[in-house]
């Protein structure tokens with residue numbers, strides 16, 4: 001069933017644990033501002049996560065600033081916890097994307113057919129948005145390696161392939177972060193991508209199918225987009241209409257043994273909220289409580305094993321932007337609970 005050898009032959013060393021548990025304070029290269037004086041859960045956000053779209057476009061672009069708004073308004077976090085990412089450089093992106101695609105994407109040479117596949121009309125704003133979003137995921141991963149847990153307020157564009165965008169995803173932020181962190185480490189760092197967005201992480205699966213130090217785990221609705229699935233290292237396809245209890249049991253059946261056998265140095269968690277019963281594109285029936293329990297379970301399972309975790313918000317679709325933004329903030333609220341209970 002698995003293409004990759006997931007059992008680690010290398011025992012976890014003391015040094016790995018130190019790096020993994022983030023006790024060392026190496027410099028982050030992708031932060032514009034670092035706020036070491038604050039002890040709260042690190043939240044990565046940039047005002048340029050958002051850009052203009054044509055009126056009535058179905059992608060809920062307005063959700064990104066509203067996620068931060070509700071976290072501040074509800075006093076889940078303070079503004080001192082907010083870290084600001086740099087824009088992802090072309091060099092960083094080229095770890096995953098082809099030079100030709102990056103040149104076309106950045107300079108507006110994407111033809112109409114390609115734009116249709118992405119779901120977005122090309123604009124300078126969307127390029128900037130995607131590059132900051134990717135910078136945000138890389139920064140969240142870097143902070144997680146130092147502090148154990150960090151959450152972006154965007155990210156999870158898992159349908160982007162090396163040479164083309166698809167399904168509202170233009171750059172694959174998860175893949176760029178995983179590639180950068182596995183390539184950078186002399187320790188051959190290993191990354192586990194836990195993708196619980198309702199859609200399969202097909203771009204990410206494709207990018208890492210031959211890569212032994214990145215393991216892709218996707219739980220998704222089998223009948224949902226993309227029609228043609230790629231092969232992740234572990235795919236769990238679920239039926240339409242699945243509810244909280246069964247969904248949580250599904251995650252619980254796979255995550256612990258995956259963590260204990262692959263033994264990652266970092267987990268990237270895509271906490272997509274499109275399995276929610278009210279989501280316009282999902283086909284499952286999870287509630288707010290179900291999503292909260294799911295996020296809490298994933299992060300606690302990872303953190304209690306001494307493994308750092310960085311989270312991205314993934315997909316979520318509703319015309320009611322505020323309702324959607326509050327739903328996306330579930331992962332940050334659950335992370336805050338983990339941060340407190342685990343004494344981080």
Ligand SMILES: [Zn+2]
Nearest residue numbers: 197198199315
């Ligand atoms: Zn999705």
